[in-house]
Amino acid sequence: MVQQHRNKQLYIYLDLHGHASKKGCFIFGNSLKGEEQAANMLFPKLISMNCLNFDFAESSFSEKLMSVKDKGCELSREGSGRVALYKATGLVMCYTLECNFQTGKRVNHLQPKVVVKTGEIEPETPITDHSSKHYYGSQTPNYTIEVFEDVGRAVCFALLDIIEKNPVSRLYNTQYRNLANLKRDLCITYSLLPP
Secondary structure: HHHHHOOOOOOOEEEEEEOOOOOOEEEEOOOOOOHHHHHHHHHHHHHHHHOOOEOHHHHHHOHHHHHHHHHOOOOEEOOOOOHHHHHHHHHOOOEEEEOOOOOOOOOOOOOOOOOOOOEEEEEOOHHOOOOHHHHHHOOOOOOOOOOHHHHHHHHHHHHHHHHOOEEEEEEHHHOOOOOHHHHHHHHHOOOOOOO
């Protein structure tokens, strides 16, 4: 992977894990500084804007999670893929996507999907429609294959949004309207701008 990075063939590293104790689908990312941290947080924020069941609020970008030792095996997270690859390459977008086996803490509100070329609204699927049977009577559903597949699709949509090639994007219907405004908002919200 280091060689691929040197050859400019590595854009993102995403490790997939199941999580038994912490609820939700979320990301562990590395702790960076300033605009690099905003760029680091941009991808998971876009996932949350494309998926009812991905919880950006539960995502963590703390320095502690880059070095803490796991209970039982006493191995440091410095040996995890996301931390090791970042330290070897400086690649900003290195993540671990964690999904609980059963359920989450909250469900997002999604903006409509807009077909970029025509401006038309694309209809929701049952898994992206908050009023569908998946969410009936519950704020957070029990996770099913459909929920996990939707998280996977949202990862792909977020990648398309981040390279500004998404033909059907929710971003244009948000308060941000574009990627630059979203990144600026992350900088302001998390005090990532220089004083």
